[in-house]
Amino acid sequence: MKILFTDATLLHGGAERVISILANELIELGYEVEILLYYDRPIWYQISNKVKLLNDEHFIGKTNPVNHIVFRHNYFKNCDADIIISFLAPINMLNITANFFTGKKLIVADRNDPRKIPVKFWIRKVRDVLYRFADGIVLQSTNNKKYFSKSIQEKSAVIFNPVDVGDFRGAALVSSKNDEIVAVGRLIEQKNPFMLLEAFSKISYKYPTYSLTFYGEGDLASELKQRAKELGLSGKIKFPGAVKDVFDKIKSAKIYVMTSNYEGMPNALIEAMCVGVPVISTKVSGAVDLIEDGVNGRLVDCKDTEALIEVLDEMLDNYTMAENYAKESIKLNEKLEAKQIVENWLEFIARVIKHK
Numbered sequence: 001m002k003i004l005f006t007d008a009t010l011l012h013g014g015a016e017r018v019i020s021i022l023a024n025e026l027i028e029l030g031y032e033v034e035i036l037l038y039y040d041r042p043i044w045y046q047i048s049n050k051v052k053l054l055n056d057e058h059f060i061g062k063t064n065p066v067n068h069i070v071f072r073h074n075y076f077k078n079c080d081a082d083i084i085i086s087f088l089a090p091i092n093m094l095n096i097t098a099n100f101f102t103g104k105k106l107i108v109a110d111r112n113d114p115r116k117i118p119v120k121f122w123i124r125k126v127r128d129v130l131y132r133f134a135d136g137i138v139l140q141s142t143n144n145k146k147y148f149s150k151s152i153q154e155k156s157a158v159i160f161n162p163v164d165v166g167d168f169r170g171a172a173l174v175s176s177k178n179d180e181i182v183a184v185g186r187l188i189e190q191k192n193p194f195m196l197l198e199a200f201s202k203i204s205y206k207y208p209t210y211s212l213t214f215y216g217e218g219d220l221a222s223e224l225k226q227r228a229k230e231l232g233l234s235g236k237i238k239f240p241g242a243v244k245d246v247f248d249k250i251k252s253a254k255i256y257v258m259t260s261n262y263e264g265m266p267n268a269l270i271e272a273m274c275v276g277v278p279v280i281s282t283k284v285s286g287a288v289d290l291i292e293d294g295v296n297g298r299l300v301d302c303k304d305t306e307a308l309i310e311v312l313d314e315m316l317d318n319y320t321m322a323e324n325y326a327k328e329s330i331k332l333n334e335k336l337e338a339k340q341i342v343e344n345w346l347e348f349i350a351r352v353i354k355h356k
Helices: 015-030 054-058 065-078 089-099 119-135 142-147 193-203 220-232 248-249 267-275 305-319 317-331 338-354
Strands: 002-007 032-037 052-055 083-087 106-109 134-141 156-158 180-186 211-215 255-258 279-282 298-300
Touching: 002 015, 002 220, 015 032, 015 083, 015 338, 052 338, 054 065, 065 089, 083 089, 083 211, 083 338, 089 106, 089 119, 089 279, 106 338, 134 248, 134 338, 142 156, 156 338, 180 193, 180 248, 180 267, 193 220, 193 305, 248 267, 248 298, 255 267, 255 305, 267 279, 267 317, 279 317, 298 305, 305 317
Parallel strands: 002 032, 002 083, 032 052, 083 106, 106 134, 134 156, 180 211, 180 255, 255 279, 279 298
Antiparallel strands: none
């Protein structure tokens, strides 16, 4: 069987990471895999040299979306893929349009909270209509699946993201610890990094040896740095940007915090839990599927800075409790092992191909 994955790029991002893991695993299982990208951009994740990598711009240059649709229609129609798997709503919409009258089966993977992304209401409604023409839809949580109409739910599957932390599985449990709180993710409004910054500013007086590190890049980076300066915390708050050795960086941290306003299934949170860093998250889609509050981590309401301060203080003051959460959280490794998730995908692909 030949599987064609398609996305905008393979830059650092959750969907891109999932594609890389699926492609590499499927190649090793003997499947033929091809990845078609919209843009000609650098490849962030390691991809097997057995995977064929292509991009639209190599064939048609930098042009408008209509030309991309025409190119992809012809490409899909003439390629020998048994299934096309598209990631992320904007590319999904484009690919569904391009796939009309090609005779190819198409699965779209929606990777964020469909109530929030795309941001514009009318685009979300166009997406909802177009998804009716996909042969299958993969969602990341039951909560996200419930958003869609019954007809879409009937051809949907909830498949969690695969995790592959390699030798760092549970590494944080046996690593020496720094007095550090960490966050990993894009520095954008959706991730609400200011909530963590403000919470840290309130507890830093009680825990003067602690620092806060944001791993990631984004539009809010300069504003965050300015706010840290205003709070007199420039020396305690670090912004190293996106890093490839993130597991090695976070394993020595005391706590991992995610303060998103909404999510699909947060990869960085999954990875922190599997590495064994005690976690705190806002109650967003994905996090509430992964974390049982007070068992393998802590949950707080979105935008509730006071609740985050309280939980941070509680965990830092009683770190044995935080370590117990981490010991429970690494059990996610078995549930989200890449081979198991690939099997879930293959079962759904078979179902879609079989369905008339």
